[in-house]
Amino acid sequence: MNMQKMLKQAQKMQEKLQRDLGETFVDASVGGGIVEVKMDGHKRLTAIKIDPEAMDPEDPNMLEDLVLAAVNEAHRKIDDALQQKMGSMASGLPGLF
Numbered sequence: 280m281n282m283q284k285m286l287k288q289a290q291k292m293q294e295k296l297q298r299d300l301g302e303t304f305v306d307a308s309v310g311g312g313i314v315e316v317k318m319d320g321h322k323r324l325t326a327i328k329i330d331p332e333a334m335d336p337e338d339p340n341m342l343e344d345l346v347l348a349a350v351n352e353a354h355r356k357i358d359d360a361l362q363q364k365m366g367s368m369a370s371g372l373p374g375l376f
Contacts, residue, residue: 296365299320299364300320301319303320304318304319304320304325305317305356305357306353307350307356308352309345309348310333310345310348313329314327314328314329314331314342314345314348314351315328315349316349318350318357320360322354322357329342329346329347333345336364339366
């Protein structure tokens with residue numbers, strides 16, 4: 280396979296990956312569902328839901344920790360999805376790997 284053709288194929292795969300990421304969403308929930316977040320494949324937070332019971336004025340740190348944990352879990356899930364997509368796409372580039 281010539282290099283120019285391979286580069287063109289890689290560019291098409293990159294474009295497809297970007298489209299796929301825009302259509303990929305993950306949900307992450309912590310604290311038994313007290314905090315739930317939704318994130319797209321570009322790691323943009325698209326939704327957040329907080330159970331009103333979590334808003335304890337005497338312990339604001341708990342809510343902060345739950346939000347942080349939910350966002351980090353969503354990031355991890357997106358990274359896993361990206362790695363899976365890239366793995367399957369890399370198999371489409373013969374001779375590269």
